Amino acid sequence: MKLKNAKILIVDDDPDVLLAMKMLLQPEVHQLTTEKNPENLNALISRNKFDLIILDMNFKSALNTGNEGFFWLSKIREQDKDVLVIMITAYGDIDLAIRSLKEGARDFVVKPWRNEKLIEVISEALDKQASNGKSLNVSKSDSASQPNKNGSAKTNTSNLIELIGESEAMQDVFYKIDKIGPTDANVLILGENGTGKDLVARALHERSLRNDKPYVAVDLGALTETLFESELFGHRKGAFTDAREDRTGRIEAASGGTLFLDEIGNISLYQQAKLLSVLQNRHIVRLGTNQMIPVDIRLICATNVPIYELASEARFRKDLIYRINTVEITLPPLRKRGNDIELLAQHFLKIYSTKYNKSGLDFEPSALLKLKQYNWPGNVRELQHTIERAVIMAGTAFIKANELSFSPIEHPEMTNDEPKTFQLHDIEKDTILKAIEKHQGNISKAAKELGITRTALYRRLNKYDI
Structure with missing residues (x-):
């Protein structure tokens, strides 16, 4: 359905929000x-008969729990299962917004929104509804980033990224990739070293509407202050010593696409202020110039x-x-x-058996047991x-x-969740x-x-004589 043919309802107790959306959407x-x-x-x-409803998550309650939004979402779904619902939420409510997607919402928009992005989200929802002839509440069976039969999540492009796992924790990760990927929400990926944060970032890009645009990854931990x-x-050429030619920065190179900043927790307060300015103003200034790009x-x-x-x-x-951390x-x-652990071990065994021309290799049961009992402080990378x-x-x-030897550079005792003894006084x-x-x-x-x-x-x- 074209946006110009749509019937839209906006429900929000903030008159300023209603006015802003009315001015934006009424002509469209x-x-x-x-x-x-x-x-x-x-x-x-x-x-x-509304085609789409934009629903706020908080109304009368002074607490931003989002429970009111869930309640009214359920009421809408009971009355009209086909109507598209887009939740509108503030930064602090994003986890609740993800839950609302599971409960039947089509998408969410973050306050304050960008006008062009809001129109894009609405148009996309309506277009997909028209093409499918039904409400697009993506299920696990038709999701492009849900796990396939061997437990790996794949994106819907030719450049497939595999995230392998059948555990409940990884199923939740796959679900979020599927739901968050097509949005423009900023994402913060948390996890220990070696857990695959870079793979998740790439999968989010491949799942996004920007997947044909640049994907630029930067390891901030490797950058000095200078x-x-x-x-x-x-x-610009001559901006500092050794600046022998003009250079495009990583942020500018990623424009239109996705910028992945790894190890962001390692940057200084000064660097944080510089990055915040870019995110707020949506422009950069090359060193040695005054031009805003x-x-x-x-x-x-x-x-x-x-x-x-x-x-x-x-x-x-x-x-x-x-x-x-919108999400x-x-x-x-x-x-x-x-x-x-066993699923990943078999996956890597297949890869390296082919690489080193040792087809037909398998694990002895004792080897698999040893893999499962190890603590894996280096995570998937160590495996x-x-x-x-x-x-x-x-x-x-x-x-x-x-024949299984574990990395001597890792320190399993640092991440071992099991106590050394189960004697209560020792614990x-x-x-x-x-x-x-x-x-x-x-x-x-x-x-x-x-x-x-x-x-x-x-x-x-x-x-205890401490």
Whole structure:
């Protein structure tokens, strides 16, 4: 359906939002209805056949829980299963918006929105509804980024990116890629080193409407303070020593497409301020010039550091976090993915058996058991290297347990979730030591962390001779 033929209802208790959308959409659509009170939804839907409803997530409640949006979404779905619903939400409600997609919404728009992007989202929803002849609530069976039969998620382009996994945690990641990918929402990918954050970023780009445009990846951890601005913003010849020619920055090169900033948690406060300015103003200025160059990017960031702890310690700007994490995707560590370990091991075995001309290789049961029992502090990357080494060293048709050697550069004790002992007094002593170490010997803070009084903590310190 063309936008000009659409009948659209907007439900929001903010009169400024209704006015702004009315001014934007009324010239573009056949019929536009605005409503402040969601309790009138039933009557409005009964009297009109709307093609699309834009629904706010918070109304009367002072708390931005989004529960009101879920309630009215369910009421709309009960009354008209075919009408498209786009939720409108603020930054703090994004996790709730993802939940609303699972409950039947077609898409979500972030406040404050960009006018051209809002029209694009609405037009896309209407066009797809018309082409399919039904509401486009993407199911697992027709989703381009849902796992295929062997548990891998693939994008819907010729450049296929595989993210392999059958665990519940990875199924949630695949679902989010499918739902978030086609939007322009900025994404923050969290996870330990080696979990595949770069693969998720690439999959999001391939799933997006920008998949035929540039995908530019930048490892911020590898940029020095002096290179940061030149690499990201570009420079003019002569702007500094060794600037022998004009250079286009990574942000400008990614315009129209996707910019992936890896290791964003490692940049300084000065660099954060520079990046925030670009995201707010949507333009860059090359070093050595005063010319503002407009940029249009979809931003994906990744980090393995506890970015929210950095923010609470004033080491990472909270306003920048709001800009980069419209949606978050957290990748689980390999040790928490259960049978995915064997699935990935078989996948890498096939790759390296072919590479090293050792077809027909398989694992002995003891080797698989050893793989499953290891903690994998280096995650999927460490598993990949382990299997490659095992294939090279294999002398028979089966890889044996003693042919599996784990990386000496990793420290499994740092990420091992299992206690060294199950004796209660040892667990309590270890927990007290960790709390004291975390707070650098501050007994008051350690006691608060443990949920006990200072006096009670001192008694335990004496008990355990700490």
